[in-house]
Amino acid sequence: MNIRSMLVSRIAAVTDPRTLPLTVTIVLFIALFGFGSVMYTGFFSLQVLLDLLVDNAFLLIVGIGVTFVILSGGIDLSVGSVVAFTTIAEAVMAEHWHWSVWVIVPIVLVIGTLFGAIQGALIHFFKLQAFVITLAGMFVARGICFLITLDSIPITDPTFKAISTLRIPIGSAAVSTNVVIAFVTLLAAIYVAHYSRFGRNVYAIGGNERSALLMGLPVASTKVGVYALSGFCSALGGVAFTFYVLSGYGLQAQGMELDAIAASVIGGTLLTGGVGYVVGTLFGVGILGTIQTLITFDGTLSSWWTRIFIGALLCVFCLLQRIIERHARADRRTGGTTQGGRVKHVDRPSAKTPAVQNAIEHPMTSRALES
DSSP states (O other): OOHHHHHHHHHHHHTOTTTHHHHHHHHHHHHHHHHHHHHSTTOSSHHHHHHHHHTTHHHHHHHHHHHHHHHTTOOOOOHHHHHHHHHHHHHIIIIISOOOHHHHHHHHHHHHHHHHHHHHHHHHHTTOOHHHHHHHHHHHHHHHHHHHOSSOEEOOOHHHHHHHHOEEEETTEEEEHHHHHHHHHHHHHHHHHHHSHHHHHHHHHHHOHHHHHHTTOOHHHHHHHHHHHHHHHHHHHHHHHHHHHOEEOTTTTTTHHHHHHHHHHHTTOOTTSSOOOHHHHHHHHHHHHHHHHHHHHHOSSOTTHHHHHHHHHHHHHHHHHHHHHHHHHHHHHTTEEEETTEEEEOOOOOSSOHHHHHHHHSHHHHHHHHO
């Protein structure tokens, strides 16, 4: 392979509609962090970089669950309320009932998983809109918080405090336990999304649910499993958030569901489903954290500028997604694939129905079909 063909293949890989949003996200993160390093003294340091994870580990965990839901073509608005419920439940069990943290954590994870599974079952089996069901779930979980207590409950349990204050050294810097939990979750999610049958089914359903049904994929169990996974990640994010703040309160994590969705979309996951990478959520969370850190270092801007910048970025990435979708649709109409700026025509078999053919052409569903 000569240098020219290698260069063309690399350009084609970078500009591929499936990877272009992720590439833009990574470049934007590097640009923002580089801007801060040039503008502010002390910004360019390992500890500042790691603090992006320390302060947003819980958001990364919740965002991973939301990413799976969006990949399947759904949405989950209940995650922030589940995080708040988890903090309340942990605080009550630790402070009022004096249970061990090693008993409390499995209980809240099971509750979160069951909560998500119930939402997924309602969405699939009763053909209800995911937006409506998860909105109802948001109200239910938040309401239960205030049925339990209206007050904030500080956690003074020694084990909780020990886990919260534990620091793991990395070179000249250090990270908290939450970062370890978040990275273990991220690695597990990458494996599930890209190397397991369940992950391939999620991509197939998000790409075209009808095609997935025609291919014989387990649509029902996969959709319920996706929302159960989101509930699990929400509860685990609530555990991490409790270690971060050492308290339980019904008003905590307000708007976290929107931050998680924003991190997923900015990370390159298409809202229409079927396209995206879990690792993109890591960079999406990194971008949100970097914006917050830049405003903190500046010291003259209101913290509300964070929301303004995030909203603007979200609009830009949604626009980018729409442009990519239109480009891919136009490419399919021409009956070819774009390589190096030119359209290369390919022969398409006509023996299959259009729905099945579209699903087979999807990179993830083709793997599922081979399995």
